Amino acid sequence: MIAILAVAGVTLGTLGLGTLGIRLARTTSDLLVASRAVTPWWNAAAISGEYLSAASFLGIAGLEMQNGTTALWQSLGFTAGYLALLLFVAAPLRRFGSYTIPDFAEARLRSPRLRGLASAGVLLIAGFYLVPQLKGAGLTLGVVTGAPYFVGVLAVGLVVAINVALGGMRGITYVQAFQFWLKVFAIAVPACLLLIHLGGLPARAALFGDRLPSAGPHGLVVHLDARQPVTFPASTPYTITPLHGGAAHDFRARAGAHVTLPAGVLRLPAGAAVPVANGTQALRGSEWATPVGGSGQRSPVFVYSLLIATFLGTMGLPHILVRFYTNPDGPTARRTTVRVLGLLGLFYVFPGVYGALGRALTPQLYVTGSTDTVVLRLPQAAWPGTVGNVLGAVTAAGAFAAFLSTSSGLLVSISGTISHDVWPRLARGTANTSARRRRRFRTAAALGMVAPVVVAFFAQAIDISVLVGWAFALAASTFCPLFLLGIWWPGLTARGAAVGIVAGGVIASGGIVVGLALQEPSGIAGALLAQPALVSVPIAFVAMIAVSLRSKEHFVPDAEMLALHVPEGLDLPDLGVRDPFILGPRGG
Amino acid sequence: MTLEPPPDSRTLRDELADSTAHGLLYLGRLRQRQLTLSILALVAFGALVGVLPLAIDLLPQLRRIHLLGVPLAIWLVVVPASPIFLGLAILYTRRADTLDEDFRELVRRR
Numbered sequence: 221m222i223a224i225l226a227v228a229g230v231t232l233g234t235l236g237l238g239t240l241g242i243r244l245a246r247t248t249s250d251l252l253v254a255s256r257a258v259t260p261w262w263n264a265a266a267i268s269g270e271y272l273s274a275a276s277f278l279g280i281a282g283l284e285m286q287n288g289t290t291a292l293w294q295s296l297g298f299t300a301g302y303l304a305l306l307l308f309v310a311a312p313l314r315r316f317g318s319y320t321i322p323d324f325a326e327a328r329l330r331s332p333r334l335r336g337l338a339s340a341g342v343l344l345i346a347g348f349y350l351v352p353q354l355k356g357a358g359l360t361l362g363v364v365t366g367a368p369y370f371v372g373v374l375a376v377g378l379v380v381a382i383n384v385a386l387g388g389m390r391g392i393t394y395v396q397a398f399q400f401w402l403k404v405f406a407i408a409v410p411a412c413l414l415l416i417h418l419g420g421l422p423a424r425a426a427l428f429g430d431r432l433p434s435a436g437p438h439g440l441v442v443h444l445d446a447r448q449p450v451t452f453p454a455s456t457p458y459t460i461t462p463l464h465g466g467a468a469h470d471f472r473a474r475a476g477a478h479v480t481l482p483a484g485v486l487r488l489p490a491g492a493a494v495p496v497a498n499g500t501q502a503l504r505g506s507e508w509a510t511p512v513g514g515s516g517q518r519s520p521v522f523v524y525s526l527l528i529a530t531f532l533g534t535m536g537l538p539h540i541l542v543r544f545y546t547n548p549d550g551p552t553a554r555r556t557t558v559r560v561l562g563l564l565g566l567f568y569v570f571p572g573v574y575g576a577l578g579r580a581l582t583p584q585l586y587v588t589g590s591t592d593t594v595v596l597r598l599p600q601a602a603w604p605g606t607v608g609n610v611l612g613a614v615t616a617a618g619a620f621a622a623f624l625s626t627s628s629g630l631l632v633s634i635s636g637t638i639s640h641d642v643w644p645r646l647a648r649g650t651a652n653t654s655a656r657r658r659r660r661f662r663t664a665a666a667l668g669m670v671a672p673v674v675v676a677f678f679a680q681a682i683d684i685s686v687l688v689g690w691a692f693a694l695a696a697s698t699f700c701p702l703f704l705l706g707i708w709w710p711g712l713t714a715r716g717a718a719v720g721i722v723a724g725g726v727i728a729s730g731g732i733v734v735g736l737a738l739q740e741p742s743g744i745a746g747a748l749l750a751q752p753a754l755v756s757v758p759i760a761f762v763a764m765i766a767v768s769l770r771s772k773e774h775f776v777p778d779a780e781m782l783a784l785h786v787p788e789g790l791d792l793p794d795l796g797v798r799d800p801f802i803l804g805p806r807g808g
Numbered sequence: 809m810t811l812e813p814p815p816d817s818r819t820l821r822d823e824l825a826d827s828t829a830h831g832l833l834y835l836g837r838l839r840q841r842q843l844t845l846s847i848l849a850l851v852a853f854g855a856l857v858g859v860l861p862l863a864i865d866l867l868p869q870l871r872r873i874h875l876l877g878v879p880l881a882i883w884l885v886v887v888p889a890s891p892i893f894l895g896l897a898i899l900y901t902r903r904a905d906t907l908d909e910d911f912r913e914l915v916r917r918r
Contacts, residue, residue: 289881289882289885292882292885292886293861293885296857296885296889299889299890299893300853300857300889300893302893303849303853303893303896303897304850306897306900306901307846307849307850307900308846311904420877421877421878424877428874428877428879506871509871509879509881509882510864510871510881511861511864511881511882511884511885512861512864512865513864513865513871520861520862520865523861524861527858527861551905551908554901554904554905557897558894558897558898558901561890561893561894561897562894564890565889565890565891565893565894568890569886569890572886708839708843778827778832779827781832781835781836781839782824782827782832782835785835785838785839785842786824786835787838787908787909787911787912788908789912790821790824790912790915791821792821792824792825
């Protein structure tokens with residue numbers, strides 16, 4: 221009950237602040253870039269608030285519980301991405317004045333066709349990234365209210381679409397900053413209180429020793445809403461009481477048995493190793509506690525591939541770049557990024573605590589395969605009673621803040637791209653008045669939510685972290701080489717960039733699709749199919765460089781290099797690359 | 809590389825504004841320096857953080873030593889990265905701003 225109120229509060233607060241934003245959002249520039257008047261601290265909190273998504277709030281802890289401490293590399297990679305952004309992109313890009321990836325692609329390489337390709341990439345990556353947010357919303361609302369999965373998906377989809385359509389980004393810069401602190405509070409306070417309450421980490425043998433995750437001293441009761449195929453890792457006695465009448469039956473599973481449990485109540489005796497849902501591997505404490513080692517998703521190859529995807533992918537996420545445009549100049553963009561690194565470091569201390577405590581205290585999530593909900597379920601399990609309920613409400617509110625803020629940022633990028641790049645192409649000849657532009661942006665915000673919502677309905681079985689890992693892999697294999705080479709290498713050509721983007725994008729998404737089709741392939745190949753960045757990123761770079769060197773374009777980007785690299789304060793006349801503010805080259 | 813001194817009548821600022829070969833040469837040097845700085849910071853990142861997965865994989869004793877009841881390997885993933893990022897970021901930003909300032913100084917003098 222408290223949790224429902226907390227979630228409703230966060231949602232209404234977001235909507236309210238968004239509606240407040242509408243009064244301020246007079247011009248299209250307000251809608252898109254908040255007119256560039258945001259200070260570094262506000263901006264850093266807003267960037268962090270927008271960045272901390274379902275993957276950070278729920279996904280890392282869920283993956284850690286399921287797959288072991290290798291999941292902790294994700295939080296490292298998610299932060300490291302901003303270091304790459306700082307070192308190679310932040311200041312030059314802000315000087316250049318492009319605030320979307322398609323703007324940069326066209327202005328730097330003078331190619332409208334490349335703009336089209338980049339727009340397609342933005343829609344793909346932002347859409348990919350929206351799906352896990354909506355999935356997280358469906359899960360959370362399910363845990364809090366018992367509502368079916370699709371209700372949460374629809375609810376968050378609707379709230380975000382309305383909010384973006386009405387407030388745009390002016391509305392959400394301050395909302396995002398506020399939501400960052402809400403999320404830090406919501407993840408940190410319950411984690412600290414639970415650790416103090418429990419007096420440190422419980423069930424060490426299951427965490428770091430040789431135990432499998434096991435039922436507690438009073439046994440374990442698991443309610444199964446539907447049939448659940450599981451594997452018993454050890455010989456275990458268990459009792460099943462079927463949901464629709466029938467007496468309780470005692471069974472004994474041998475080690476390694478695959479059993480489909482009927483809907484009903486499963487009871488395990490004290491200390492029994494819990495069965496795990498299909499798709500999950502039962503790990504002993506020592507394996508679980510090994511951050512890297514072994515095969516598949518714990519192999520060094522996978523870890524490095526993931527680190528590359530996150531390190532290089534962050535700069536290619538469409539909703540992140542837009543935020544940098546709200547800095548007044550290059551040095552401010554650098555300072556903002558440093559602050560972001562500090563703020564993210566603060567947040568990422570905490571998700572790991574939930575994964576570890578969850579392994580000890582909520583082993584029933586292994587049975588149902590819903591480890592993604594550990595952050596939401598842990599407080600009640602670890603501290604039954606009012607305190608647990610309140611803390612559970614706090615984490616649920618934080619999770620909702622995470623979906624709302626990230627989805628809003630992504631939807632702003634999607635609607636910006638649709639209303640500026642796709643729509644004007646389809647409706648050539650109509651006058652481009654500002655009223656029409658605003659109307660297009662708002663319509664695009666509504667339309668842009670439809671496809672991700674539909675995909676999210678079908679993505680319930682895929683882990684949040686996995687979905688997000690793919691978005692990062694795609695961004696790292698397409699837009700990262702475009703930025704790095706476009707900013708630092710005058711020799712990049714439009715043809716080279718296009719070939720590289722297509723090559724990287726096709727290989728990254730191909731790996732993901734093949735990996736899905738083969739269902740959990742093993743070995744190094746399996747690791748690379750699950751996270752293809754280690755292969756696809758170098759290929760994209762090599763393709764861009766090789767094709768650029770061979771193509772015969774006689775175009776020396778002097779003006780572009782000046783705009784990218786001349787420091788502020790020299791008072792040079794217009795450097796030739798226009799501020800693509802509002803509409804970019806197609807505007808006016 | 810030897811450079812012709814710019815004709816007295818034209819300042820480096822004008823040369824940049826007109827993107828003359830001379831102005832672009834100076835700008836190219838700035839770009840090169842900034843890039844070198846960024847790559848240096850990247851190498852430092854690789855040496856300090858990028859080797860962690862390999863080190864933990866190759867040194868099993870890191871998993872056996874426990875600190876406050878938690879294996880050292882886990883501490884290594886969780887603790888050092890953020891301070892290293894922040895330190896590198898602050899050092900880099902200071903140096904990059906200095907390079908920009910030196911360039912401004914150069915333009916003002918000429």
